[in-house]
Amino acid sequence: MEQQRNFLITIVLSVVILAGWQYFYMGPKIEAERARVEAQQSTTPAATPGQTGGAQGNLPASSSETAVAPGSTEVPGATQQTREQAVSTAGRVPIDTPSLAGSINLTGARLDDLRLKNYRVSVDKSSPAVELLNPASLEKGWFAELGFVGGSDVGKLPNGTTQWQLAEGETLTVNQPITLRYTNDAGLTFERRIAVDENYMFTVADTIRNETGRSVALQPYGRTTRFNKPQGTSVYVLHEGLIGVTGEDGLMEVDYDDLEDDGNLTPGRSSDGWLGITDKYWAVALIPETNDGSFQPRYAYFSNGRPSYQADYLSDAVAVPAGGETTVTNRVFAGAKVSQQIDGYEEEYEIRQFDLLIDWGWFYFITRPMFWLIDSLFKLFGNFGLAILGATVVVKLIFFPLANMSYASMARMKKLQPKMLEIREKHKDDKMKQQQATMELYKTEKVNPAAGCLPMLVQIPVFFALYKVLYVTIEMRHAPFFGWIQDLSAPDPTSLFNLFGLLPYEVPTFLLIGIWPLIMGVTMFLQMQMNPAPPDPTQAMIFKWMPIVFTFMMAGFPAGLVIYWAWNNTLSILQQGAIMKRQGVKIELWDNLKGLFTRKKSENPAE
16 A cells, blocks of 8 residues: 555656646746847847738628728838837827837827837846837837728728827827827818826827718727737747637637637627737737727738738727717727736726736636735835745645644654554565555554645645746746846756856756756755655655756746745745654654665675
């Protein structure tokens, strides 16, 4: 029975390793490419000559009118211009807030020039600010646009080619909205008031004045269009692509590759919700205001000449009476996915499940509380690394009764070792009687042989939740600890194989075994050495190699996760040692360590 128990533990541990390796296999590759990918964000490379603008397609009609989006002529092909040249043209209104810098393009009234002041490309404070939106003429074009569609008798309506005039304001700031004006050839005047808060929410109010002499019906539309997708290796623990919460379908996450294969995806109509395009840390989301009506969401891919990805919506028609006016208000979120701000927008504007713009994953019910705990401790300590250490202590306290029971059961198992050896010797030729006698011993002594697995099983969901928090939350991005750890969301940058930087050469990514992974491996080794070695040589060898395997595997994980694991192991060693001492059980740590160096000599029959 003892051998079966050990074999079961070995299988569980092996499954954990294999699942973890598969689940996080792409993680080290992503982190190794972090510098390259982030460096690409700081500059917009020249595009290939000859690319042509992609047609954005027809927005789905929601009435008997033919609803046609701006055609292919409104998006020029990618050019050789630099970003600075593209945004230096006339006809732009500057944006200057505590969080954002950039400009609004008066051609189409587009948000197509947006930089995030509070986020840098790298941990270097002097590195460029992250560029979120870029003009459509650039290879990395990404913009947000609002407009109207209608019948042919209402004249030319605001779209991506409309030339707006600045009517009020000079620079869009938190305290100073701007007003744009456009009058078409049929007698419709559009006044667009654009406001922005101190973070990342734009409010766009369109007032339509009708001087055509008859009532007209217009359909508001919105779209965010992107002409590239993130470069680098994707990983299925994180969604990057098109996203939205609309209608009865609720959350939809559409990968770029899936959209390329499937073409347009059209969920059911919706009376509330949002949709957009998300990266790991940033996003652009459209929040239509329905006014008791509905809108048709869509996720689309266009490949004619210049590939593009688009999340768009077309709202129900709004009536503008002859000689009267109507105001339509919509919102655009464009910025960093800061959890507290996202939650604030969800509550303030009653945006359904807007918090899902952050990919909390399947362990949402654990990940959100884990993030809340770490974030709360950060506000107390002022350092996310210390917050992780504090969160580990809190988790330990929560599971203290369970761990206590497990370690106590393991301690009682140690006491039974002599009796179990007697049973094994007595029935060495009869495995059935050996198992029966062992089970009877467990029953008599009230010992659960599987209880020792519980602490590790409890750790697994907490481990995944913490990994998710470190990997997807922008709060952890470029968050320093102490010493050489300047980014808890990135792997430990040091390596054993160049003596942690003392030798003047770089080592391959798979050999980046840093200081903290080594500390984690040592603590795991010491924890395992507190128990008697399994009697089976194969199982004993597996347990000896386990810390080494975990050390190599964890080396590519975020440093914050490795620090958590090392600190958790240390607390477990102290807790297990205290319980074993209280139970009057010998701690095998020192004997096992000595045995590593003396066993070969003692087992040699010639000596």
